[in-house]
Each structure stands twice: as structure tokens, then as C-alpha cells.
Amino acid sequence: MSHDPVYVTRPFLPPLEELIPDFSNIWETRVLTNSGPYHMALEKALAEYLEVEYVSLFCNATIALVTALQALNVKGEVITTPYSFVATSHSLLWNNIQPVFADIDPVSLNLDPDAIERAITERTTAIMPVHCYGVPCDTDAIQKIADKYKLHVIYDAAHAFGVKRASGNLFAAGDISVLSFHATKVFNTLEGGAIICRTPEMKRHIDHLKNFGFVDEVTVVEAGINGKMNEIQAAIGLHQLNYLEEALCRRRLIDTQYRQAFSKVEGVTCMAVCNESISNCAYFPVLIHDNYPVTRDALYALLREHNIFARRYFFPLISDFDMYRHLPSANPANLPVAGQIASKVLCLPIYPELSDEDLQRIITLVQNPSGEKK
Numbered sequence: 001m002s003h004d005p006v007y008v009t010r011p012f013l014p015p016l017e018e019l020i021p022d023f024s025n026i027w028e029t030r031v032l033t034n035s036g037p038y039h040m041a042l043e044k045a046l047a048e049y050l051e052v053e054y055v056s057l058f059c060n061a062t063i064a065l066v067t068a069l070q071a072l073n074v075k076g077e078v079i080t081t082p083y084s085f086v087a088t089s090h091s092l093l094w095n096n097i098q099p100v101f102a103d104i105d106p107v108s109l110n111l112d113p114d115a116i117e118r119a120i121t122e123r124t125t126a127i128m129p130v131h132c133y134g135v136p137c138d139t140d141a142i143q144k145i146a147d148k149y150k151l152h153v154i155y156d157a158a159h160a161f162g163v164k165r166a167s168g169n170l171f172a173a174g175d176i177s178v179l180s181f182h183a184t185k186v187f188n189t190l191e192g193g194a195i196i197c198r199t200p201e202m203k204r205h206i207d208h209l210k211n212f213g214f215v216d217e218v219t220v221v222e223a224g225i226n227g228k229m230n231e232i233q234a235a236i237g238l239h240q241l242n243y244l245e246e247a248l249c250r251r252r253l254i255d256t257q258y259r260q261a262f263s264k265v266e267g268v269t270c271m272a273v274c275n276e277s278i279s280n281c282a283y284f285p286v287l288i289h290d291n292y293p294v295t296r297d298a299l300y301a302l303l304r305e306h307n308i309f310a311r312r313y314f315f316p317l318i319s320d321f322d323m324y325r326h327l328p329s330a331n332p333a334n335l336p337v338a339g340q341i342a343s344k345v346l347c348l349p350i351y352p353e354l355s356d357e358d359l360q361r362i363i364t365l366v367q368n369p370s371g372e373k374k
């Protein structure tokens with residue numbers, strides 16, 4: 001029996017007929033971009049949903065990260081995690097900043113605050129942590145270090161949309177947080193992203209930077225970029241918000257079923273359940289240990305044979321890519337935990353429309369990779 005391919009994620013979209021009136025309106029008015037009404041409405045709706053004051057929409061999170069570093073005038077060295085999507089470090093290179101990789105914590109898989117502190121030099125100006133898989137970083141410990149050494153903190157919060165934390169708003173941590181609304185993320189505008197900042201002055205600055213540096217028709221104050229989100233994306237985002245709770249519920253149900261199914265499987269561990277926050281279940285990473293019947297890569301290949309495309313996020317580590325491995329901090333001896341995790345991790349499919357049947361097929365394969373009758 002052959003099945004349709006199951007990918008690690010499948011972007012959620014609202015019903016098309018719901019979008020048509022808004023698309024018609026955009027066709028009618030010819031307001032396609034440049035902070036139009038949908039853009040303004042989405043900024044407002046997101047600020048409310050995220051319970052923050054200042055949101056600036058962007059065309060994607062990578063340009064938003066690059067812009068965030070510009071807005072804070074970050075230079076020199078920035079301490080960051082090797083266990084992330086490559087855009088995190090790339091945003092530093094685009095600003096001629098040297099990434100300094102620090103190791104991660106084996107439970108949260110986020111930057112280990114002690115490792116951050118050990119990596120600080122005279123040239124360090126900022127920390128760029130990632131809330132990996134939506135698991136909140138230890139923001140208090142990171143802020144303490146930042147205050148002690150007078151460093152900026154820019155959170156790559158690309159995985160964290162929809163995460164709620166009991167001990168204060170996650171997006172209020174640090175100087176800036178950057179969200180991604182890419183197709184593969186929990187909340188998508190096809191492509192898109194946003195910067196969350198703390199002051200009206202900073203938002204104004206960021207809004208200039210994303211619009212070529214224009215302040216008014218005849219005044220350009222800095223070398224800005226074109227980071228604007230267009231009206232179609234913003235309109236889609238407004239509709240997506242209406243389905244978010246439903247989508248998160250379905251994700252959490254799948255997460256629970258995976259956890260129950262794997263609790264008795266030797267050699268497979270799931271991420272710890274964090275009692276401090278409500279997860280967005282953006283990803284379902286498992287670690288495949290030596291006492292599992294087959295290797296991580298053999299399980300990955302087995303799933304592929306069944307048309308199930310799990311992903312080894314984040315293998316290879318950013319620090320293992322050719323363009324980064326020459327950096328002193330990229331030495332594997334400096335990053336033992338990240339190296340271990342990258343060799344064991346496998347992200348299983350999780351998305352609102354994942355069918356019960358496909359979910360069960362994945363579970364059965366992971367439970368019994370040798371295919372023996374039980």
C-alpha cells in the first residue's frame with residue numbers, strides 16, 4: 001500500500017473562499033504594500049495576541065534579524081548557539097560580526113548560561129540566543145549576564161510563536177525578539193516575520209530601517225533595507241490568527257499521543273515537559289540513543305522508505321558548516337553537548353492536519369523499527 005508523502009510539517013492555510021473578499025479589496029484599492037491597512041491591522045492584532053506593545057512586521061525573519069542587529073548597532077563578537085537554523089548565524093555575518101558559538105544545555109537544548117559567560121571577551125557586544133523548538137531560554141540568567149557585561153540580547157524567537165510562559169511574557173525578554181512567519185512555522189504569512197522591541201523610539205528606528213531609511217518623502221536618514229511585508233501576506237496573517245487556537249490544540253494532541261506511545265520505547269527520549277510554559281508544539285524532536293535497535297540515521301531512512309520525511313534538525317550544527325568551522329569557537333571540543341544532540345535528534349512530523357492514520361503509522365515504525373511481529 002502506498003501513501004501520500006508525509007513531510008515534517010504541512011503549512012496551515014485558512015479556507016481560500018474566506019480570503020477572496022480581502023484579495024478583491026486589495027485588487028480594487030491597488031494598495032499592495034508600504035504599510036497599508038492590512039499591515040497596520042496585523043501589527044495591531046499581533047501586539048494584542050502577543051501582549052506586547054511594539055511589533056514591526058517584516059518580509060521574513062532573516063532580514064528582521066539582520067535589521068535588529070543594525071538597530072542596536074551591534075559590532076565585534078556575538079555569542080550564539082550552534083544548535084539552530086543557519087539564518088541565526090548568517091544574520092551576524094551580514095553585519096560583519098564574528099559569531100562565537102557556546103554550548104547548549106542538555107535538557108532545554110538552549111544556550112547554557114555558564115557557557116555564554118565563559119565565551120565573553122572584550123569584543124563581545126551582544127548575545128543572540130534561540131528559543132529552540134519553542135522552549136524558553138533561561139532569560140533571567142541570560143539577562144543577568146547581559147547586565148553584568150553590558151551586552152545586548154537579541155532573541156531569535158522564530159520557533160516560539162504561541163508559547164505562553166507563567167513567569168512573564170517571553171517576548172518581553174532581552175532588547176529585541178524576532179519572530180518568523182515562514183510557511184513551516186506555527187503561524188505563517190507564507191513568508192514573513194516581525195521584530196518585537198521595547199520602546200516607541202526603537203520601533204520608529206526599526207520601521208525606518210525596514211523602509212530604505214526613509215523618514216518622509218524627501219528624507220533618508222540611514223542605509224535601510226527593504227524589509228516590508230506586503231498586503232496579501234498581512235491579510236492572510238489576519239485570517240490565520242482566527243485559526244491559531246484550533247491549530248495549537250491539534251498540535252498538542254499529537255504531541256501527547258507521541259509522548260504516550262514512546263514512553264515505553266527503549267532508547268527514545270522526548271523533550272522534557274516544561275511546567276513553566278505552555279508549549280506551541282512547533283516540533284516533535286526525539287533523541288535516538290545507543291540502546292535503540294537501530295541508529296538515528298537508519299530510523300530516518302526507514303521512515304523515508306515509508307514516504308515519511310522526518311528531519312534531522314539541527315544536524316549538522318551551524319558550527320560544522322564549512323563556512324563556520326574555521327572559527328575557534330566552532331571546535332567540536334567546545335561544543336560537546338550540541339555535538340551529541342545533533343547526532344541523536346530526529347524531528348517527527350507534527351502539524352494540524354496530520355491524520356490519525358499517518359500518526360499511527362509513524363508511531364508503529366518508531367516503536368518497532370525492525371518490523372518484527374510482536
Ligand SMILES: *Cc1c(COP(=O)(O)O)cnc(C)c1O
Nearest residue numbers: 060061062085087088158180182
Ligand atoms: C525559520 C528560522 C529562521 C528564519 O526565518 P525566515 O522567516 O525563514 O527568514 C531563523 N531562525 C530560526 C531558528 C528559524 O527556525
